[in-house]
Amino acid sequence: MRGNEGPVRRVAVIGGGISGLATAHRLTELDPGLSVTLLERADRLGGVLDTHREDGYLFEWGADNFITNVPWGVDLCRRIGLGDQLLETDQQHRGAFVVRNGKLRRIPQGFIVMAPSRVWPVVATPILSPWGKLRMALEFFVRARPDDADESLAEFVIRRFGQETYDRLVQPLIGGIYTGDPRRLSLQATMPRFRDMEKNHGSLIRAIMRQATASSRAERHSSGGRYSMFVAPRDGIASLVQALARRLPAGTVRLGARVAHLAQAADGGWIVQLAEHGEPAETYDAVVVATPAGEAARLLRPLDDQLAEPLSAVHHSGCCIVTLAYRRAQVRHPLDGFGFVVPAIERRRVISGSFASVKYPGRAPEGHTLIRVFIGGALQEELLGLSDQQLVELAARELQELLGIDGPPLLHRLARMPASMPQYYVGHRQRVAAVQARAAAVGGLFLTGNAYHGVGIPFCVHSGEQTAQRVLDYLRQQCAHACDK
Numbered sequence: 232m233r234g235n236e237g238p239v240r241r242v243a244v245i246g247g248g249i250s251g252l253a254t255a256h257r258l259t260e261l262d263p264g265l266s267v268t269l270l271e272r273a274d275r276l277g278g279v280l281d282t283h284r285e286d287g288y289l290f291e292w293g294a295d296n297f298i299t300n301v302p303w304g305v306d307l308c309r310r311i312g313l314g315d316q317l318l319e320t321d322q323q324h325r326g327a328f329v330v331r332n333g334k335l336r337r338i339p340q341g342f343i344v345m346a347p348s349r350v351w352p353v354v355a356t357p358i359l360s361p362w363g364k365l366r367m368a369l370e371f372f373v374r375a376r377p378d379d380a381d382e383s384l385a386e387f388v389i390r391r392f393g394q395e396t397y398d399r400l401v402q403p404l405i406g407g408i409y410t411g412d413p414r415r416l417s418l419q420a421t422m423p424r425f426r427d428m429e430k431n432h433g434s435l436i437r438a439i440m441r442q443a444t445a446s447s448r449a450e451r452h453s454s455g456g457r458y459s460m461f462v463a464p465r466d467g468i469a470s471l472v473q474a475l476a477r478r479l480p481a482g483t484v485r486l487g488a489r490v491a492h493l494a495q496a497a498d499g500g501w502i503v504q505l506a507e508h509g510e511p512a513e514t515y516d517a518v519v520v521a522t523p524a525g526e527a528a529r530l531l532r533p534l535d536d537q538l539a540e541p542l543s544a545v546h547h548s549g550c551c552i553v554t555l556a557y558r559r560a561q562v563r564h565p566l567d568g569f570g571f572v573v574p575a576i577e578r579r580r581v582i583s584g585s586f587a588s589v590k591y592p593g594r595a596p597e598g599h600t601l602i603r604v605f606i607g608g609a610l611q612e613e614l615l616g617l618s619d620q621q622l623v624e625l626a627a628r629e630l631q632e633l634l635g636i637d638g639p640p641l642l643h644r645l646a647r648m649p650a651s652m653p654q655y656y657v658g659h660r661q662r663v664a665a666v667q668a669r670a671a672a673v674g675g676l677f678l679t680g681n682a683y684h685g686v687g688i689p690f691c692v693h694s695g696e697q698t699a700q701r702v703l704d705y706l707r708q709q710c711a712h713a714c715d716k
């Protein structure tokens with residue numbers, strides 16, 4: 232029912248990944264009187280998040296942890312009773328490796344994503360040539376870019392640190408995070424803090440030296456990613472999905488419910504048509520589209536071509552994760568880090584490997600180890616055309632060569648993630664602003680998800696929770712208009 236004569240307001244959330252779940256949860260948290268329906272096309276919630284337990288191993292299909300330097304992920308976990316189940320990464324092994332000429336080399340301590348915070352580990356690293364190191368040090372004197380135009384991550388890093396630091400360290404680290412191509416990824420949309428450092432301090436090295444006293448010892452002794460800032464639920468990432476689902480009122484979630492069409496009724500309400508034959512269309516006061524951008528574009532094109540256009544420009548790259556289990560004694564490498572990344576110039580066929588059972592406890596039985604291998608991404612998407620068997624063989628072969636493994640894996644599992652990681656190309660922020668302005672002009676339509684303001688779980692949660700607040704503001708406004716009449 233619509234208007235102030237019908238007290239129950241109805242909201243449809245399309246897409247039951249973490250973004251849609253966080254939206255639906257926040258809506259019911261803020262207004263228990265609201266009728267919320269979460270429509271998910273698959274037969275389970277979570278989208279790219281899923282966890283499986285088998286033979287004492289814990290397999291993560293997509294994400295295996297999330298960052299805590301923004302509060303939204305941890306805050307939500309606390310509110311839904313998971314606060315005391317969050318595990319920190321193992322302090323002993325915080326650090327990672329990069330492949331150089333087929334060998335794993337430790338990423339210099341203090342080198343986080345794009346910039347060094349300590350001198351000696353960089354001077355001593357065999358990853359860079361003497362010229363590469365000198366060029367990196369010269370960053371201190373490179374003048375800041377005067378204008379505020381967006382640029383690619385690759386342009387930024389090469390401009391400031393030189394080609395070798397980009398090829399050998401930054402490209403593989405960023406490739407590992409976004410399964411993307413840094414030559415196309417937007418600095419503004421993915422890592423704006425590095426541009427802020429350049430703007431405010433003239434140099435990233437100078438900025439980091441100034442901040443060094445403030446950063447923790449643990450942080451300065453890790454390398455690769457900011458591992459001291461990551462946490463994972465003890466029972467895997469799916470426990471976040473399950474805890475959220477449990478808190479939704481009965482009847483909120485509808486699985487196997489693929490939305491085929493969206494239309495706006497003459498009175499401003501929303502007509503949602505499911506794909507199943509014979510399902511009658513349902514009407515809602517507001518609708519939240521929490522699907523990947525391509526699907527949002529498909530749903531909205533009949534309504535507004537100019538809204539669909541920038542949405543369809545957000546490409547989602549695909550990847551595949553092969554998880555392999557070994558007896559610890561099979562692996563000759565000490566596994567004294569959280570994993571490795573592979574530069575594109577090494578011309579191997581994997582993006583990265585993550586030592587899952589080293590990062591967090593409880594991921595493999597005693598004396599065993601679990602390693603996740605990432606394949607595909609924006610730079611090698613064609614590899615997703617390989618069969619499951621070929622992908623598993625490829626992953627096992629790469630690990631054998633890189634880690635020195637004797638014998639085949641005890642167990643393997645494969646997760647295909649087609650079109651799962653949105654690529655924030657140069658100009659992304661402007662594209663999203665255009666989408667938002669256009670969507671705001673359509674009453675009762677809201678967009679949320681990983682395609683807009685951040686791909687990490689906490690960012691999806693934040694985006695979903697902010698969207699929930701905007702939906703409620705809209706419904707209140709509608710109610711106020713109706714009361715005035």
Ligand SMILES: Cc1cc2nc3c(=O)[nH]c(=O)nc-3n(C[C@H](O)[C@H](O)[C@H](O)COP(=O)(O)OP(=O)(O)OC[C@H]3O[C@@H](n4cnc5c(N)ncnc54)[C@H](O)[C@@H]3O)c2cc1C
Binds near residue numbers: 247250293296297
């Ligand atoms: C391989 C991989 C590893 C990652 N690792 C990390 C990590 O370690 N840490 C981290 O913080 N983040 C990580 N991320 C990012 C993060 O997991 C995702 O950005 C986030 O989970 C996306 O959530 P979402 O709800 O926006 O989208 P999705 O999970 O894609 O959910 C969208 C949902 O919409 C549904 N849907 C689509 N169309 C329709 C329709 N027409 N009708 C109904 N339902 C529909 C889909 O079935 C899906 O369930 C990773 C991502 C990937 C792919």
